[in-house]
Amino acid sequence: MTSPESRAPERSADAVRLKGLIETCIMMSMSRDRQALLQQLLGEGRRLLHCDGATMYMVTEQQTLCFELRTRSDPLPSQQIPLYHEQTGRPNENFVSVYTALHNRAVLIDDVYAESRFDLTGTRAFDVATGYRTVSMLTVPIAPRGGAPIGVLQFMNALDPASGAIVPFDPETVGLVEAIAAQAAVALDNLSLVESHKDLMSSLIRVLANAIDAKSPYTGRHCERVPELAIMLARAASEATEGPLKHFAFRSEEEWEEFRIGAWLHDCGKVTTPEYVIDKATKLETIHNRIHEVRMRFEVMRRDLEIASLQARLAGAWSDDAQAAHESALAQLDADFAFVAKCNVGTEAMDDEAVDRLHRVGARRWTRYFDDRLGLSAAELASRSGEADPELPCSEPLLSDRLRDIVPRPAEDRPDPSYGFRMDVPEHLYNRGELHNLGVRSGTLTQEERYKINEHMVHTVTMLEQMPFPKHLRRVPEYAGTHHERMDGKGYPRRLGPDRLSVPSRIMAVADIFEALTASDRPYKKPKKLSEALAVLQRMAGPHVDPDIFNLFLSSGVYLDFARKHLDPSQIDVEDASAYQAPGANG
Incomplete structure (x- = not known):
């Protein structure tokens, strides 16, 4: 009969094993690194079994077993073992690793060279090639409880703790290894699920960014290149060991992920911005360039002049003075249209004199003979409900701002004040008046259209702040929604200061x-x-952008690295940017 004293070391060893098993399972369940988790599984299994070597196979989508890890330093074989015969489709059960994967069952082999159930020629060939001698073997499935195996663990040569001699594997320890393998399978499955969700989220973000870039040729690949440049600059800031940015760094992959997502989503609100506003290349452009409508009025006026001259000739009332007046009127008409067309392009700023001339030209009259309500949609007709219907033919100004050109701003189109937006909102949603548009002092956008462009930041913030980002991504809306803010507090959409x-x-x-x-x-x-x-x-450094960030942009060489990758060689005319350094915020 065994005495209690003799059983004490056994109980102590079991307690140590159980404690180690629990700690290993906890650590594996917390792991966020797939490779580290696999190495831990293989190493802990080898420790529990007290054996000389171990190999791990993983089941592939192609229904094969591929070599994943081994404890020895020998290179992993590149070939894969099919689970089923290619020609017959029958299970390839003559290999012990495949048998374990197919049947979800551990296999103990006491002597590899005496084994007749399985084909172990590969193991024996490995022994011959390396001088190693495989005797005992244990093959265990990596499978969650009740689930299909996702891999196989194979352990070689159990060692006697006292003598170090190779012995058969203890059947009682197999259950412990199976428990670890099952826990690892669950952890791997969870990790795979998390990674697949991250991959899906990343893909959706990139799809959205690419869709915004594809929406308009005027945005190009902006949503793709800005994140790349931002990450390059953030990396330079994180690596700074001196200067005003020496204390800044992203210290974890989660912080980098948060910044990357914010950068990729920085213009997501542009999905709401109409293309005809983003793409507005001339002042009269909406869906099309309305300069053609204006030109036709000048064409009509020119023909009216020609008709009047011909009628006067037929009536015998033509003279040299009349000819000179006619030629002067034609020249003035040509000059007026050239001026209006130049205003439409918007490449030059307009002063008060130019705006006054525009109104004088616009006040000239032309005669319309056809009903301009014919062929209109219901919405267009509704926009004219407050306008009188003049008797035809009627005289109209060459250029005008009409009631129908005003698109009212719905109450729901104003920013939600709960988000802290501080933007001057124009009274109207759009004003498509011809004089209103042609009279834009600089560029091609009216006040209403410029707000519509800037409003993409309102939508970016509201869209992202409504999304249930996990805790480690809580600053995504901040990173995406502040790139139009300024250091002097005059930016948008919230006028944030430094x-x-x-x-x-x-x-x-x-x-x-x-x-x-x-x-x-x-x-x-x-x-x-x-x-x-x-x-x-x-010039913008200080009031608009942070001079310290800009100076780092230069001193780190990020500007040149990005330029060499994305700019045309003809644009790169600077190699040393030291002359462009701005006075630092702290200096």
């Missing part, structure tokens, strides 16, 4: 502006050379 702009937000502002200045795929503008873009940012 005390409320984080380093990542400031990085996003520099990346966004530099990409927009240098992009060569914008049909509406010529890309700036590198020297021109850096000069613009140098």
